[in-house]
Amino acid sequence: MARHRPSKHTRPARPLGLASFQTSATKQDGRWVLRQIRAGQSTKDYRCPECDQLIRPGTAHVVAWPHTPPVGSTSGLDFRRHFHTSCWNRRP
Numbered sequence: 001m002a003r004h005r006p007s008k009h010t011r012p013a014r015p016l017g018l019a020s021f022q023t024s025a026t027k028q029d030g031r032w033v034l035r036q037i038r039a040g041q042s043t044k045d046y047r048c049p050e051c052d053q054l055i056r057p058g059t060a061h062v063v064a065w066p067h068t069p070p071v072g073s074t075s076g077l078d079f080r081r082h083f084h085t086s087c088w089n090r091r092p
């Protein structure tokens with residue numbers, strides 16, 4: 001075992017969990033920032049805007065919001081929506 005700098009607290013090397021990685025995708029209606037929600041990470045129902053069905057708690061899915069905030073808004077995050085992963089992938 002190699003010696004590492006001591007730290008006050010034991011922390012994971014990579015910020016997994018809630019700070020899961022973000023990616024981006026370009027769709028017909030613009031560029032989106034994506035966050036993958038893993039199974040077990042969500043705790044409430046969301047309605048998928050693509051199929052109008054509920055995404056049940058604990059279901060792996062995708063959160064997407066506009067890369068460029070709409071006019072009059074400071075953050076695209078305010079416009080985030082939850083999609084089933086398959087519904088997101090189907091979007092043109």
Ligand SMILES: [Zn+2]
Binds near residue numbers: 050083084
């Ligand atoms: Zn859906």
